[in-house]
Amino acid sequence: MAREAFASGTTAMGPDVNDPFEILGVRRDRARKIAPEDLRAAFRQRAKEAHPDKGGDADSFQRLKKAFDDALAELSATVAAKGSAPQYDWRRGRTAENARPAPKTTTSTPRERPSAPVPRRDQKVSSRTSHRGTNLEAPRLVLSGCAVDGASSPVVSVATSPGGNFVATASLGGGVRLFDSRTGVMLGAYTRECKAAKASSSRSGMVRGAVGVWFGPCGMPLVAAFADGSLAAWRINCDESRHLRSPVELLGHTHRVTAACFADSNVLCTASADSTARVWNLAEMWNSREVTSVELVGHDGALTCCAVSSGGDGLPKLLATCDARGAFCVWSMGSDFKKLYRVRWNAGGCERSNAGGFDDGIVKCLWMPRSNDSEYLATAHVMPQHNSSRVLVWRVPPRDAHGRKGRDITGYAREFPGKGRELPGRITDMVLAAQPTTKSVSSKRDSGSSDEDSSDDDDDGFLKDGVLVLSGSGGWIRGTTCMDGKTMSPLWSLTDEHSTLGSMHAVHRVAVAPSGARFASGGEDGTVRVWDSEDATAMGTFGHVSENRGRVWSIAWSEDESFLLVGYAGGTAALWNVPIEMR
Numbered sequence: 001m002a003r004e005a006f007a008s009g010t011t012a013m014g015p016d017v018n019d020p021f022e023i024l025g026v027r028r029d030r031a032r033k034i035a036p037e038d039l040r041a042a043f044r045q046r047a048k049e050a051h052p053d054k055g056g057d058a059d060s061f062q063r064l065k066k067a068f069d070d071a072l073a074e075l076s077a078t079v080a081a082k083g084s085a086p087q088y089d090w091r092r093g094r095t096a097e098n099a100r101p102a103p104k105t106t107t108s109t110p111r112e113r114p115s116a117p118v119p120r121r122d123q124k125v126s127s128r129t130s131h132r133g134t135n136l137e138a139p140r141l142v143l144s145g146c147a148v149d150g151a152s153s154p155v156v157s158v159a160t161s162p163g164g165n166f167v168a169t170a171s172l173g174g175g176v177r178l179f180d181s182r183t184g185v186m187l188g189a190y191t192r193e194c195k196a197a198k199a200s201s202s203r204s205g206m207v208r209g210a211v212g213v214w215f216g217p218c219g220m221p222l223v224a225a226f227a228d229g230s231l232a233a234w235r236i237n238c239d240e241s242r243h244l245r246s247p248v249e250l251l252g253h254t255h256r257v258t259a260a261c262f263a264d265s266n267v268l269c270t271a272s273a274d275s276t277a278r279v280w281n282l283a284e285m286w287n288s289r290e291v292t293s294v295e296l297v298g299h300d301g302a303l304t305c306c307a308v309s310s311g312g313d314g315l316p317k318l319l320a321t322c323d324a325r326g327a328f329c330v331w332s333m334g335s336d337f338k339k340l341y342r343v344r345w346n347a348g349g350c351e352r353s354n355a356g357g358f359d360d361g362i363v364k365c366l367w368m369p370r371s372n373d374s375e376y377l378a379t380a381h382v383m384p385q386h387n388s389s390r391v392l393v394w395r396v397p398p399r400d401a402h403g404r405k406g407r408d409i410t411g412y413a414r415e416f417p418g419k420g421r422e423l424p425g426r427i428t429d430m431v432l433a434a435q436p437t438t439k440s441v442s443s444k445r446d447s448g449s450s451d452e453d454s455s456d457d458d459d460d461g462f463l464k465d466g467v468l469v470l471s472g473s474g475g476w477i478r479g480t481t482c483m484d485g486k487t488m489s490p491l492w493s494l495t496d497e498h499s500t501l502g503s504m505h506a507v508h509r510v511a512v513a514p515s516g517a518r519f520a521s522g523g524e525d526g527t528v529r530v531w532d533s534e535d536a537t538a539m540g541t542f543g544h545v546s547e548n549r550g551r552v553w554s555i556a557w558s559e560d561e562s563f564l565l566v567g568y569a570g571g572t573a574a575l576w577n578v579p580i581e582m583r
Contacts, residue, residue: 020067043068058153134540139574141184152571157212164558167565169573170210176224188244218265229253248285252293259305271303277321301325309367326360364430373398380427388422416488425474431512433467433533471507492536498523511555522552542576
C-alpha cells in the first residue's frame with residue numbers, strides 16, 4: 001500500500017502527498033523535535049518497500065529519496081534558525097530569502113557550513129592549507145543509455161579497461177553498457193529480466209538490469225553480474241563481441257553476486273548472497289560456450305566481499321571471503337582450493353553459540369602489504385545496533401614449503417580506531433593507498449594514536465608502506481597507518497566534505513588511483529573530490545551540487561589516471577578529464 005502511494009501520489013501518505021515529511025511517514029508537528037537519525041530510520045523503513053531490489057520501482061524509490069533529501073535540508077535549516085519557523089522551502093528546493101544569516105565564526109570555534117560544500121579539514125588531527133584545488137564544472141562526456149522506459153536507474157557499478165579505450169556501466173534498469181572512452185559512442189548494450197529471490201522470504205520478483213561490471217586484468221573479458229546470481233562474459237577484443245549480443249553464461253550462484261575480483265587474467269572469484277563463493281576458469285570461454293567453476297562452501301550467512309592476496313615465496317595466492325554475520329574464511333588458490341582458516345568474531349571478542357546473536361557484519365575486506373613471511377587481512381566490521389564501525393587486521397601465519405597452514409588465527413593483531421573506541425556510522429568503503437613519507441608519519445606522532453590491543457605480538461614492520469583510507473555514512477573520510485609495527489595511528493581526517501546545506505551526508509565511495517598517490521571520494525552531494533593520499537590535501541572537485549545528477553554510486557580511475565568515470569543515482573555516468581597538475 002505504501003509503495004503504491006510513493007508512485008501514484010495518492011492520499012495514503014497524508015493530507016499533502018508532496019510533503020517530504022508525509023512521504024517519509026513522519027508527523028510534521030514533530031519536525032522540530034526529531035533528529036536526522038530519525039529521518040534516516042524512516043527512510044530505511046520505507047525503502048524496504050520502495051527499492052527496486054525489494055519489489056518496488058525506480059520512480060517510487062527516487063521520489064522517496066528526494067523526500068528524504070528535502071526533509072533533511074528543512075530540518076537543518078530549522079536547526080540553523082535556532083528553533084524558528086523552518087526556513088527551507090521544499091517546494092522551491094532552496095532556503096527562503098528571510099533566513100537568518102549564519103553566525104560569525106572565530107578561529108577558536110567550529111565554522112558554520114555554507115549552503116554549498118566547501119572543503120575543510122579536521123584540525124584536531126593535522127593542519128590544512130586554504131588551497132582547494134582545481135574545480136571542474138563540466139565532464140568531457142556524459143554517457144547515456146542508463147534508463148529504461150523513460151525512467152532513470154542508478155548506475156551502481158562502473159569500470160575502465162586497461163589502456164583506457166573502453167568504459168562499462170551497470171545499472172539496475174539499463175543493464176550493461178559498453179562505451180568508447182574517446183568519443184562516448186555506445187558500442188553495445190545488454191539488458192535482461194532476472195527472477196531475483198527476496199532475501200526475507202521465498203517470494204521472487206522480476207528485476208531488470210545488472211548489479212556489477214568488471215574488466216579483466218588484460219582488458220578482456222568483460223564480466224557483468226545480474227540480480228538472479230547469474231553472470232555474463234564477453235571477449236571484447238573481438239569487434240563482434242563489443243555489441244554485447246551473445247554472452248558466455250556463468251551459471252552457478254542462486255542469489256545476487258555481491259563482489260568479484262580477478263586472481264589473474266583467466267581466474268575470476270565471486271562472492272554471493274547465497275552464502276557461497278566460486279572460482280571460475282575463464283580460459284575455457286575462448287574455446288567453448290561453457291565455463292566451469294569450483295564452489296567454495298564454508299559460510300552460514302550472505303557473503304559481502306572477497307579479495308585475493310598478492311602471493312609470494314612461490315606459494316599459491318590466498319582468497320579471503322567474508323559474510324554479513326562477522327565470519328571470514330581464507331582459502332588456498334592452489335589446485336585443491338583448500339580452506340585454511342575460518343574465523344568468526346563479534347563486538348564481544350569471542351565466538352557465540354547463538355547463531356542469531358552476532359552484531360558484527362563484515363562489509364569490506366582487503367589484503368595489506370606483506371611483512372616478512374606473514375600476510376595481513378583487514379576487515380571492516382559494522383555494528384548496526386550501535387550504529388558504529390571498526391577495522392580489525394588479522395595476521396595470517398606463514399605456510400610451509402608445501403603451502404600447508406601454520407598455527408591457527410587466534411585473534412586480531414590490530415584495531416582501529418583503538419581499544420574501546422568505534423567509528424561513528426557505517427563504513428561504506430575501504431581501500432589501500434600509497435606509502436607515507438617519513439616526515440609525514442613523524443609529524444603525526446603527536447596527533448594521537450590508538451591504544452594497542454593485540455593478541456599476536458610476534459610480528460613487526462606492519463603497514464609501513466601503505467595508507468588505509470576509510471569512508472563512512474557519518475560523512476567522514478579517515479586515513480590511518482601503522483607506526484613501529486605496533487599501533488594503527490590516524491594520519492588525517494576529513495569531515496562533512498560531501499555535505500549540503502549544513503546536513504552531514506554519507507560518503508559512499510572512495511577509489512584509489514593506480515599509482516596510489518591520490519584517491520577520489522563521492523557522496524550524497526553528487527560531487528567527486530580528489531585528495532592527496534599522504535596528507536589529504538585537496539587537489540580538485542568534479543561537478544557541482546546544483547547539477548542534480550544524484551548521489552555518486554560508483555567511481556573508477558583510468559589506468560593512466562587521465563580520467564575518472566563516475567556513476568550517479570540519477571541514471572547517468574560521466575567521464576571527467578583529470579588535469580595534468582592533479583596527476
